[in-house]
Amino acid sequence: MQKIGVFVCWCGSNIAATVDVQAVSDALAREPGVVFSTNYQYMCSQAGQDMIQEKIRELGLTGVVVCSCSPRMHEATFRKACEKAGLNPYMVEIANIREQCSWIHKDKLSGTEKAVLLGKAAVAKVHLNTPLTAGESPVTKRALVIGGGIAGIQTALDIAEAGFPVDIVEKKPTIGGKMTQIDKTFPTLDCAACILTPKMVDAAQNENINILSYSEVEAVKGFVGNFTVTIRRKARFVDETKCTGCGLCTEKCPQKKVPNEFNLGLDTRRAIYIPFAQAVPKAAAIDPNYCTMLKTGKCGVCSKVCTVGAIDYQQKDELLEREYGAIVAATGFEPISMDKFDEFAYSQSPDVVTSLEFERLMNAAGPTGGTLLRPSDGTHPHTLVFVQCVGSRCDGGEKGKPYCSKICCMYTAKHAMLTREKYPDTEVYVFYIDVRTPGKNFDEFYRRAVEEYGVHYVKGMVGKVVPENGKLKVQASDLLGGQQLHIDADMVVLAAAVEPDKSARPLATMLTASMDTNDFFTEAHPKLRPVESPTAGVFLSGACQGPKDIPETVAQAGAAAAKVIGLLSKDRLTCNPCVARSDELMCNGCSACEKVCPYGAITYIDKEFRGPNRTTLLRRVAQVNPAVCQGCGACTVACPSGAMDLQGFSNAQIMAEVDAICK
Amino acid sequence: MTYSYFPGCTLKTKGRDLDIWGRAAMEALGVELRELPQWQCCGAVYPQAKDEIAVRLSAVRALASAGELGTDLVTLCSACHHVIKRVNRDMRTDETIRSRANTYLQLETPYAGETKVLHYLEVLRDQVGFDQLQKRVVKPLTGRKIGAYYGCLLLRPSGEMEFDDPENPSILEDFLRAIGAEPVVYAMRNECCGGYTTLENKPYAVKQAGRVLENAASCGAEELITACPLCLYNLQVNGGGKLPVRYFTELLAEALGVKEGAV
Numbered sequence: 001m002q003k004i005g006v007f008v009c010w011c012g013s014n015i016a017a018t019v020d021v022q023a024v025s026d027a028l029a030r031e032p033g034v035v036f037s038t039n040y041q042y043m044c045s046q047a048g049q050d051m052i053q054e055k056i057r058e059l060g061l062t063g064v065v066v067c068s069c070s071p072r073m074h075e076a077t078f079r080k081a082c083e084k085a086g087l088n089p090y091m092v093e094i095a096n097i098r099e100q101c102s103w104i105h106k107d108k109l110s111g112t113e114k115a116v117l118l119g120k121a122a123v124a125k126v127h128l129n130t131p132l133t134a135g136e137s138p139v140t141k142r143a144l145v146i147g148g149g150i151a152g153i154q155t156a157l158d159i160a161e162a163g164f165p166v167d168i169v170e171k172k173p174t175i176g177g178k179m180t181q182i183d184k185t186f187p188t189l190d191c192a193a194c195i196l197t198p199k200m201v202d203a204a205q206n207e208n209i210n211i212l213s214y215s216e217v218e219a220v221k222g223f224v225g226n227f228t229v230t231i232r233r234k235a236r237f238v239d240e241t242k243c244t245g246c247g248l249c250t251e252k253c254p255q256k257k258v259p260n261e262f263n264l265g266l267d268t269r270r271a272i273y274i275p276f277a278q279a280v281p282k283a284a285a286i287d288p289n290y291c292t293m294l295k296t297g298k299c300g301v302c303s304k305v306c307t308v309g310a311i312d313y314q315q316k317d318e319l320l321e322r323e324y325g326a327i328v329a330a331t332g333f334e335p336i337s338m339d340k341f342d343e344f345a346y347s348q349s350p351d352v353v354t355s356l357e358f359e360r361l362m363n364a365a366g367p368t369g370g371t372l373l374r375p376s377d378g379t380h381p382h383t384l385v386f387v388q389c390v391g392s393r394c395d396g397g398e399k400g401k402p403y404c405s406k407i408c409c410m411y412t413a414k415h416a417m418l419t420r421e422k423y424p425d426t427e428v429y430v431f432y433i434d435v436r437t438p439g440k441n442f443d444e445f446y447r448r449a450v451e452e453y454g455v456h457y458v459k460g461m462v463g464k465v466v467p468e469n470g471k472l473k474v475q476a477s478d479l480l481g482g483q484q485l486h487i488d489a490d491m492v493v494l495a496a497a498v499e500p501d502k503s504a505r506p507l508a509t510m511l512t513a514s515m516d517t518n519d520f521f522t523e524a525h526p527k528l529r530p531v532e533s534p535t536a537g538v539f540l541s542g543a544c545q546g547p548k549d550i551p552e553t554v555a556q557a558g559a560a561a562a563k564v565i566g567l568l569s570k571d572r573l574t575c576n577p578c579v580a581r582s583d584e585l586m587c588n589g590c591s592a593c594e595k596v597c598p599y600g601a602i603t604y605i606d607k608e609f610r611g612p613n614r615t616t617l618l619r620r621v622a623q624v625n626p627a628v629c630q631g632c633g634a635c636t637v638a639c640p641s642g643a644m645d646l647q648g649f650s651n652a653q654i655m656a657e658v659d660a661i662c663k
Numbered sequence: 664m665t666y667s668y669f670p671g672c673t674l675k676t677k678g679r680d681l682d683i684w685g686r687a688a689m690e691a692l693g694v695e696l697r698e699l700p701q702w703q704c705c706g707a708v709y710p711q712a713k714d715e716i717a718v719r720l721s722a723v724r725a726l727a728s729a730g731e732l733g734t735d736l737v738t739l740c741s742a743c744h745h746v747i748k749r750v751n752r753d754m755r756t757d758e759t760i761r762s763r764a765n766t767y768l769q770l771e772t773p774y775a776g777e778t779k780v781l782h783y784l785e786v787l788r789d790q791v792g793f794d795q796l797q798k799r800v801v802k803p804l805t806g807r808k809i810g811a812y813y814g815c816l817l818l819r820p821s822g823e824m825e826f827d828d829p830e831n832p833s834i835l836e837d838f839l840r841a842i843g844a845e846p847v848v849y850a851m852r853n854e855c856c857g858g859y860t861t862l863e864n865k866p867y868a869v870k871q872a873g874r875v876l877e878n879a880a881s882c883g884a885e886e887l888i889t890a891c892p893l894c895l896y897n898l899q900v901n902g903g904g905k906l907p908v909r910y911f912t913e914l915l916a917e918a919l920g921v922k923e924g925a926v
Contacts, residue, residue, distance in 0.1 A: 340831055342831045342848060345850050348848060348850060399831075466874075466878060467878075467882075468874075468877070
């Protein structure tokens with residue numbers, strides 16, 4: 001018979017306000033095997049932990065039940081405390097009476113009743129707990145960063161600086177991401193390229209960093225410290241090692257009418273192209289959707305002009321398999337499509353542009369060489385209307401996004417200010433719901449736009465934009481003035497909401513990393529573990545976790561790198577002992593478990609068993625590799641003969657919990 | 664598929680084309696529209712006064728009558744649809760209106776908003792399906808650039824009409840694609856045509872209708888379709904004749920090959 005101690009936590013008033021903690025500890029004291037039961041204000045505090053340790057030593061407890069918050073929060077804390085007092089950490093059970101009880105009940109009676117039941121279930125389980133010992137697994141000392149924007153670059157640089165090798169996988173032909181398309185950065189107005197491109201070069205020159213551009217992650221296997229990742233290196237039809245980036249081919253290519261994605265389709269490029277002058281790696285790529293040679297087999301101009309013989313029309317996609325100890329997701333964001341917002345006439349007039357397109361129109365390397373001209377007729381615009389929150393903060397979220405995209409207030413202030421500075425003859429209107437500019441020197445920046453640059457900030461939304469006789473008739477409401485406004489604008493700029501890159505969702509599935517309803521990666525704890533995914537060994541960097549500006553992205557990128565470095569500095573990792581185990585005598589070798597195992601942890605062997613009358617027979621039985629098994633439990637459900645069981649969560653333990661709750 | 668059908672006064676007089684081609688097309692699609700027996704005017708304008716009960720009564724009669732037949736009620740005229748759908752919601756959600764209307768009408772079974780009100784376009788989209796409609800088209804309107812004119816009543820207020828986004832609608836464009844035409848999106852497609860002001864402020868109605876047609880034409884539309892008799896009248900009479908304006912049902916009948924031979 002176990003000797004069990006029960007420790008009920010108040011969590012300040014988090015639990016105690018809706019659960020009668022005294023009644024819970026009294027009720028659990030009467031459970032079989034419980035030799036001690038108490039409650040305390042903060043069980044996770046030093047005093048609380050001391051109390052548990054003292055009682056283990058004093059009463060010789062063989063099992064401990066802590067009724068507190070979710071095990072995701074403090075299971076590790078209490079296990080560690082008990083281990084210090086000499087108890088096997090797997091003899092500790094947590095009854096979650098906060099997230100699954102006190103926080104969701106309003107009525108103290110029903111909250112208390114439920115807390116008692118959850119406590120009883122935990123006590124019943126501890127009776128069947130057995131001491132478990134964790135094994136160890138080695139750590140592959142190389143990191144993978146998925147996404148080569150400013151987030152990925154910074155993370156890779158910081159990891160490489162600590163001496164660990166890093167691979168950056170980037171789906172585009174060059175690293176740099178969205179920041180390469182931005183003209184100037186707020187609130188200092190320094191040129192984005194001038195602060196980004198040196199970092200891109202640093203990454204390329206760092207001997208610990210290996211850039212896999214034009215590549216995508218295809219499959220991820222394994223677990224923390226031991227990931228095996230398949231990477232597809234897409235055929236760029238140019239030998240990256242030979243290409244010098246001279247650009248001759250991109251001048252001679254006869255296919256001139258390819259929309260240039262770097263300038264968001266505002267101008268064209270050739271079928272063979274280098275995305276922009278400062279691209280890293282500075283190597284050309286052939287766009288197979290437009291290349292006449294690849295489509296019809298007739299042309300070959302680029303091959304003829306290339307002096308180093310880098311063009312290779314026969315190149316095929318290659319699959320690369322590599323081992324990593326840690327993976328960082330840095331997949332970034334995209335502005336949303338304007339399809340559902342045609343009241344702003346985006347599809348009807350080329351003079352209605354998104355903010356990112358406006359960046360290109362203001363950029364010296366953009367389609368207009370940095371002179372702001374209307375895309376429709378190339379004339380200088382005199383009246384500009386900026387519309388904020390297009391698709392952000394939408395109720396219900398069907399048309400747009402429920403969240404605030406966070407960066408738009410600042411970049412719109414920047415656009416408005418730059419326009420007024422370069423072209424003092426312009427009238428600039430900004431329509432807003434709220435102006436949100438927290439951040440160092442941010443509000444001062446916005447006020448400068450209003451006070452020094454005379455930008456007209458109008459609280460209210462634009463209802464409609466009507467293209468008429470070369471003008472854009474803007475109908476809007478001025479909520480503070482209480483009037484309808486009709487503005488004849490020359491250009492309208494839409495601050496489109498941001499959403500996670502489309503590649504994030506399939507990647508999350510491969511990584512078994514969780515996402516929220518908006519497809520942003522979820523962090524392990526919103527406050528205390530913001531750069532870690534709940535999946536061990538997977539870290540988050542930049543806007544894939546939520547909308548962020550550049551300073552915040554760089555800060556988070558560094559934080560993610562620090563976590564990776566911490567992991568890679570270890571030689572061995574403690575494994576989770578709560579893994580599946582197959583009872584060979586009951587296993588009939590049906591393969592049901594192998595089929596459901598997402599980690600490939602189950603193999604089959606032919607094993608010799610003793611039969612009746614001194615005979616032996618060979619039987620096929622399942623074997624679990626405890627270093628690969630993640631303890632998900634899928635096999636225990638699939639096994640028809642009940643041979644599979646999960647240590648620490650055995651069928652008997654689960655049934656005991658159910659019985660305790662239902663009896 | 665069988666529905667009760669409320670044509671409304673205008674569809675029997677000025678707006679006969681909307682009704683005739685609408686029925687012919689549905690017959691061709693195998694959908695039965697049964698005209699409600701002894702229907703009356705819908706009330707014409709949805710009353711803004713919360714305590715105005717008399718104007719709501721005729722709509723309630725139509726709704727209750729469809730309810731007795733156990734069928735959903737289909738309307739075609741934008742104005743009728745607007746009034747009937749909103750009164751139906753009042754009967755379902757407003758206790759005072761419900762009890763006063765029932766006290767007055769003394770129906771055999773009291774009516775509490777049970778009937779489902781569908782616009783003809785909703786039947787096409789959600790019951791027939793635009794993909795199915797596309798398969799039934801025998802004379803696709805290939806190459807015709809057509810602008811959809813929604814007007815103000817059809818989709819608004821969106822919380823009550825619940826059938827498309829009033830600021831950026833797509834149902835008529837999807838319909839045009841289904842019958843093989845090329846839809847032209849233009850900004851004025853969901854603005855008021857000015858028709859309501861035609862008696863008291865004719866210059867405004869003329870200006871507004873002109874803007875609609877100008878804008879549609881500048882975006883490349885060669886003709887317009889609408890579901891509203893008042894819009895059609897106003898755009899034709901006050902719009903300056905820049906573009907032909909027709910009912911969407913006429914084009915539907917044309918595409919389905921039933922325009923010839925019908926009355």
